[in-house]
Amino acid sequence: MAKITLAKGLNAGLRAAMEADPKVLIMGEDVGKLGGVFRITDGLQKDFGEERVIDTPLAESGILGTAVGLAMRGYRPVCEIQFDGFVYPAYDQIVSQVAKIHFRSQGKLKMPIVIRIPFGGGIGAVEHHSESPEAQFAHTPGLKVVACSNPVDGYWMIQQAIKCDDPVVFLEPKRQYHADKAELDESATPAPLFTSRVLREGTDVTLLTYGPMVKTCMRSAEAAAGEGKSIEVIDMRTLSPLDMGPVHESVRKTGRVVIAHEAHINLGMGSEIAARISEECFYSLEAPVIRVGSFDTPYPPSRIEEEYLPDLERVLDAVDRSLAF
């Protein structure tokens, strides 16, 4: 099988979902003719038509609000937000409406909406194109939040998210869109959507991550192995709900945890994960849970973004601090 990028994996997954269910719609700015600014929806309007792959006006709130109405009418809209920093005009529709309608209607109205958001930095972009807003959505009951990290997960997870009857904020690490390739076996059985996964086994430290930081963490584990440190890397994959089972198992084995994400340290996903670990694995902890993230400042100009974002060195520094306890 050919090796594919994350962009191609998502594209193929979207195509498969569109083929499987005529109620699936794609909507967003530039998703139709252009195929999306990242080409994730490339070729889909040509094959499925303008009624199912909808180029929308430049209005994020409008995209999400009309998606609500479409969902009420029985459709399964897959909304694309062009860049993470532009989700905010839609934020009200997402948290006040999409997240709450199933609850307030006591289950009579379903919101099977997928909100695809390219997130994270590392592409040398201008402001508002490199955000990591996942914690804000994970903190909103009624939403589910997942983050893929590689082409194979991208292919499967987007289909699973579309099949899910709940609204899913689907985060895609944009720096990976056209980067690393992987082989896709379309006949494989994928892991369930809301599960985390051990990517690399180890015994000394558990390293938790997701999205764009997965690659950095795997590289960190490799480098650490050269120093005689054995790191277990887990891709969280789902941020709401969290799948803590494999995490707790790992922590009980290693006794040490480092959590790494691009998002700000303060009140990032690491905070919740750390709290749960300390509650569940208290007696197993040899060291406090250590978080690695970007600084608590707005995203800086891109020329220093690689210093701003946590890199291999910062991850391993945290690992070393953990081991020193």
Add this chain to the structure above:
Amino acid sequence: MNESKTDFGPGLGEVFGPSHADGGPDLVQLLTPEGERVEHPDFSFDLDDEAIKGLYRDMFLSRRIDTEATALQRHGELGIWAQMLGQEAAQIGSGRALRPQDFVFPTYREHGVAYCRDVDPLRLLGLFRGVDQGGWDPNENNFGLYTIVIGAQTLHAVGYAMGLQRDGVVGTGDSDRDAAVVAYFGDGASSQGDVNEAFIFAASYNSPVVFFCQNNQWAISEPIERQSRIPLYQRALGFGFPGVRVDGNDVLACYAVTQAALKRAHEGSGPTLVEAYTYRMGAHTTTDDPTRYRLSSDLERWKLKDPIARVKVYLTRNGIVDQHFFAELDDEAEKLGEHLRAGCKALPEPNILDIFDHVYAEQTDELAIQQAGYAAYLDTFEGSPAGGGH
């Protein structure tokens, strides 16, 4: 209210007149405040006097619902109530123009439209009493849940209309199949970004939506002059579709205009903005005190345009009904009042453990654990049975 000229824009009353003005030359009217039928070149009311009696009854009873609910709030049975007093014609007129397959997206004041959609008025009370957040099934009555966020529902309405288009139930020519959406909103909402985005989407996709704006002149204490420098119905042109202003206190005109707008939508001609020019005779809600920001003289002027009174005059002057009709209606209203009072107190209380059940269509383990944990916690206390059936 503010008549003085300042550096901050023209005086609020200067743009197109204060709210006691007659609504301008474009106002569509078919029944005057004095109860006289008049004609309009573009719109006509084609139903008979029996229909008008029905409309009267609808308005009379829906007003009673509104009055009872206000009283219930004063009794302490509801936390709050949003009164629709004075807007009966706009709601009943537009509501009765709907076909069963049309779908309505209300704000939180469309008790008259709910009535037309056969939503038991008791179901409306739950939200205001604090026992639920919408007590009816939108798909049973084709009437959405009340939306508190101002204007948000107009986008939902357009999305639904886009769904109708994809379902192939627009422009078929079959009047039992062709469907449309009515999005209700107020003058204040017309300033919200979402409403403007809804106009854009509806125009862009030519969606079958009737944007029904009840301009009752006030958004709590902000007058319409604060929201718009141009008569609201003229906004539509800016977005690329027709707008019409109708006398919101004239049930015949509201019926006719809405019917026409729905016809446009059904046949695939796209959206229309209907501005029902009316007045909020009551307060914004039961917590509001309008005496703080509007003149009683305004109120008095609008009392003379009461939507129900003019129909009563028409019916009696033309000998269409007798006192018996009104007496029967009074009885019916009494019974309705009792139904509401008794029913309100009997509305089932929410159970804290139930709130976990409908957060998601597919429940998460974490939430199930949280629910079970709380149930166990409750069970440790004297006197409280552990939740309902968990």
Add this chain to the structure above:
Amino acid sequence: MAVNEYKLPDVGEGLTEAEIVAWKVKVGDTIKVNDIVVEIETAKSLVELPSPYAGTITALLVSEGDTVAVGTPMISISSGDPADVVPTAAPTAASGAGDKGAAKSEPVEADGEEPMKTLVGYGPRATDAKRRTRKAGASAASVEGAAAHLQLQGAFTPGGEPVDVVEGDEPAVPATPAAHVADEGSVKVLAKPPVRKLAKDLGIDLRSVTPSGPNGTITRADIEGFTAGADTSAQQVETAGDPALAGGMARSGERETREPIKGIRKMMAQAMVDSAFSAPHVTEWITIDVTKTMRYVDKLKAHRDFRDVRVSPLLVVAKAVCLAIRRTPEINATWDGAAQEVVFKHYVNLGIAAATPRGLVVPNIKDADQMSMQQLGSSINALAGTAREGKTQPAEMAGGSFTITNVGVFGVDAGTPIINPGESAILCFGAVRKQPWVHKGKIKSRDITTLALSFDHRLVDGEKGSRFLADVAAILEDPASAMLY
């Protein structure tokens, strides 16, 4: 005939009170539901209140001009219909759990300032500052445990590998570390952070500690029980030399290894210093022929009373010490400088120094002087076994009055032992070795050993020390002489 009261409601402004402006009805009037009965003034607005009840006004309960708190009955109305419901003026709807009672919008502030009004809804509610009553037997801890929160791993397996004892010897250094050592990568120890810190500070490997806490966790008490305690004596015994046991991470290829001074090492050092530099130590020794003791030991081994008791020369030494103390009680006394008194003890708590991988422990046998030979033997065995397992409790190490240290197990003859602080003498028992000896005029191979006694010269002078030592020696040379005591 029901009489209903209409209580002042919160008309939705977060009201706590209102002024009665004007009654619109009077006693005796007949009214219908929703007839306006009164006009009230809330903070700056007038509200007309419609009656929830129909019937005849029986009483106006408040007067015009009164300022009335929300929830106060204003008017009573008698209805002809007995089926009228009891008033529920303030909604209990939002109060949630059944036992909270009717919610009222009671004023929250006491300072007379205007309360903050809410734009929508019922407004704030006062809450009780009391706890709810729990059912008997329920507790917060058990409730929390009930939820699927605790997912602790399976019990950490306590206990350790069976220990090989050096053949023939008594409380001696176990050949292998006493406790369970987990494999790398297997289930790790469970202990909360403060306990881990304590263990680290004491230089204890948690893997060696037997957990007694819930779900297989190691508690603080487990650590404290495992430590050597504050009192140690005799030579500093080298541990097995395993750097992992000392709490640090070994680094290969370096010329020096530094280990922090902490834990048992620290305590032992302190004790030695305290003892060595407060009590003037004098050490005397004597080399004796203990062949008869060795034969006696063999006899004891065969004796049925000693079927289950491990007998060794140490047992005889212990007995000899207890007897000899009778003649020289100073040996068993304490110098109490603070009280300026010498404390003569009427008991012998006989300490036996035991070397373990953790360091030296000196548990003592309480009232050893009261014991029979067999009891003494059993006690020595028990003490040794407990020490090997690292389970010696602090209480066992406290209150000693005399200590025997057995350097013989190392093959060492004698030494200059340091007295256990709080005691006045310590006897060092060396190896028993076949040596040429003058026996009955001829050179024979006999079992020879050396006894070394250090004593506190503040209260034991040379005469007493010598006499004691000689007495012990005499018994060992001829166990039958014990009968003379």
